[in-house]
Amino acid sequence: MNNDAQKKLIEKWSKLVDKLVDQTRSGSLQWAESAKSNEYILNVGDNNIKLGSAQNRDEQVLYYVRIENGFGEVVEQFDDEDLDGVMAKPYPENYFGKLEDLHSKVRRQVTGADEILDEILEWLQENEPIPF
Structure with missing residues (x-):
C-alpha cells in the first residue's frame, strides 16, 4: 500500500474511533x-464492530477494533499502536487513551455498573444505622 493510501486508511480509522x-x-x-x-x-446494519483488549509482544495492553461483515469475516482490524505510531499525541489524547476510555465506558454500559452502583448506594442510604 502506498503512503497516500495508508494515510487515508489511518484517517478513516481515527475518524471511526472518534465517532465511536x-x-x-x-x-x-x-x-x-x-x-x-x-x-x-x-x-x-449487517456488519459488526468488535472492541477488545489484548497484550502486545511486550505484554502491554493494547486496544483493538475489528470490523466484520455480515458473514462474520474480518474485513478490517487495527489497534491503538497502529494509530499512535503515525498520529503521535500525548496520553490521554492519543489513541491508546481514547480506546482505553471507550473500552471502559462500553464495559460499564454492558455490565450495568453505574446502575448497580446507584442501587448499592441507595440501599446503603436507606439502611444506614440510626444514631442514638
Missing part, C-alpha cells in the same frame, strides 16, 4: 458482550 467515542459517550450506541472475554460488539 462520541456516540458511546452520548448514549446513542448500544454495545453488547461478545463471546470472547473482554471484547464487546456493536451491530451496525
Whole structure:
C-alpha cells in the first residue's frame, strides 16, 4: 500500500474511533458482550464492530477494533499502536487513551455498573444505622 493510501486508511480509522467515542459517550450506541472475554460488539446494519483488549509482544495492553461483515469475516482490524505510531499525541489524547476510555465506558454500559452502583448506594442510604 502506498503512503497516500495508508494515510487515508489511518484517517478513516481515527475518524471511526472518534465517532465511536462520541456516540458511546452520548448514549446513542448500544454495545453488547461478545463471546470472547473482554471484547464487546456493536451491530451496525449487517456488519459488526468488535472492541477488545489484548497484550502486545511486550505484554502491554493494547486496544483493538475489528470490523466484520455480515458473514462474520474480518474485513478490517487495527489497534491503538497502529494509530499512535503515525498520529503521535500525548496520553490521554492519543489513541491508546481514547480506546482505553471507550473500552471502559462500553464495559460499564454492558455490565450495568453505574446502575448497580446507584442501587448499592441507595440501599446503603436507606439502611444506614440510626444514631442514638
